[in-house]
Amino acid sequence: MKTSQFIIVMKVLVLFFILNAQAQAASKLQVVTTVAPITNLVKNIGGDLIQIKGIVPEGTNSHTFEPSPSDIKYLAAADLLIYNGLHLEIPTEKLANANRKKGAIFVKLGDGTIGKKEWQFDFSFPESDGHPNPHLWLNVAHAMKYAELIRDALVAADPANQESYEKRATSLLVRLVTLDKAIIKAMATIPKDKRKLLTYHDSWAYFCPRYGCEVIGAIQPSSFADPSPREMARLIDQLKAQQVPAIFGSEVFPSKIMNQIGKEAGVKFISTLRDDDLPGEDGAPENSYIGMMLENVRTMTKVLGGNSSALEGIDPSNQ
Ligand SMILES: [Zn+2]
Incomplete structure (x- = not known):
């Protein structure tokens, strides 16, 4: 084979692999999340089975975060949107609802974890504003409930991979139990x-x-x-x-x-x-x-x- 022919063959092969990788990514469950701790919990349960996009950049104030127009493409393609709720991501929620794909599942972890009676209000989140303190995930017991809700949402959106999601969630939950116990000991x-x-x-x-x-x-x-x-x-x-x-x-x-x-x-x-x-x-x-x-x-x-x-x-x- 001549060198020029060889180069053409190689280029075709590279293109094939790129297109193949893109097709594989597109065929995976498309999951959009918001803040980094939630994104990380979802990643640990979804692993390679999902394509994930966390839209709140790290180091930004998540409480005042406004999604950019470039986030619309992720929200519009999402099969599953997993976010904290408890009024933390109101602008993102609005934009997501306006661009919601047919059949997409939206899950608010905070709202699924505690009821209104357990909402905490304080100086920075006064009751008069009506927005509760949203930082549930810093309590590992609540993060465990988040993990269960994430597992259930992934299974609902992608039942073919139920077994893998359950296995990965169980493994994460065991680790969170250990973490929770260790924090109780250390703080004491x-x-x-x-x-x-x-x-x-x-x-x-x-x-x-x-x-x-x-x-x-x-x-x-x-x-x-x-x-x-x-x-x-x-x-x-x-x-x-x-x-x-x-x-x-x-x-x-x-x-x-x-x-x-x-x-x-x-x-x-x-x-x-x-x-x-x-x-x-x-x-x-x-x-x-x-x-x-x-x-x-x-x-x-x-x-x-x-x-x-x-x-x-x-x-x-x-x-
Ligand atoms: Zn915060």
């Missing part, structure tokens, strides 16, 4: 009078009741704007009075103000708690829901005077 090592969380972003309303800590306040107003100077002065007084060891922020929200408040109140400021962006680079073992929970609890125990040895040996990597 923090001296009782220090088991208090004061955070910038108000993410721990469902975590603390399960793991024996108390949310004594959050700083971020319900508008998600920065606190006013008067509000800051009030916070500094509160911090001094309550003698909390630290205030916690997250990388998603700017820490300048927190640093200033911490300095003036003489309190440590820790900026690395995460509620919806995963630690590590894409593909790193800790870049997972389990990895995020481990890192959060390690941070809390270290700063608040406990120890995290109960978490040792827990593998955060995706299954």
Whole structure:
């Protein structure tokens, strides 16, 4: 064969493989999710059987996130939309409904996990606004219910792969039970009078009741704007009075103000708690829901005077 003929054959082969891969991806169940922890739980249960797109980019404020027009193509192609609900993703939900494919299944994990009676309202999510605190997934017991709902949704949308989804979900649930028990143990090592969380972003309303800590306040107003100077002065007084060891922020929200408040109140400021962006680079073992929970609890125990040895040996990597 001449070199030119060989090149043509190779080009045809490459094209064939690309088209084949695209056809395979298109024939898979098309799943759209929103925030990264939910995307990661779905990935762990769906594995290679699904084509998944998480539309809230990591490091953005998921509470004010507006999908872009380029997200429409994913929403319109979705066989299954899995999101938190509890009013977290209202703009995305609107756009998804407007572009809903016939027969598509929409699942709101938060709404399927707790009833209205269990909704938490607080400073950043006041009852007067009607939007509950949506951060259910930071309580691993709730994340287990999420995993069950995800499994059931995948099975409903793609019954041919029922067995695989069930197997993968069971394996994840076993891992979440271990994680939950270890977090209970680790949090219990923090001296009782220090088991208090004061955070910038108000993410721990469902975590603390399960793991024996108390949310004594959050700083971020319900508008998600920065606190006013008067509000800051009030916070500094509160911090001094309550003698909390630290205030916690997250990388998603700017820490300048927190640093200033911490300095003036003489309190440590820790900026690395995460509620919806995963630690590590894409593909790193800790870049997972389990990895995020481990890192959060390690941070809390270290700063608040406990120890995290109960978490040792827990593998955060995706299954
Ligand atoms: Zn949040």
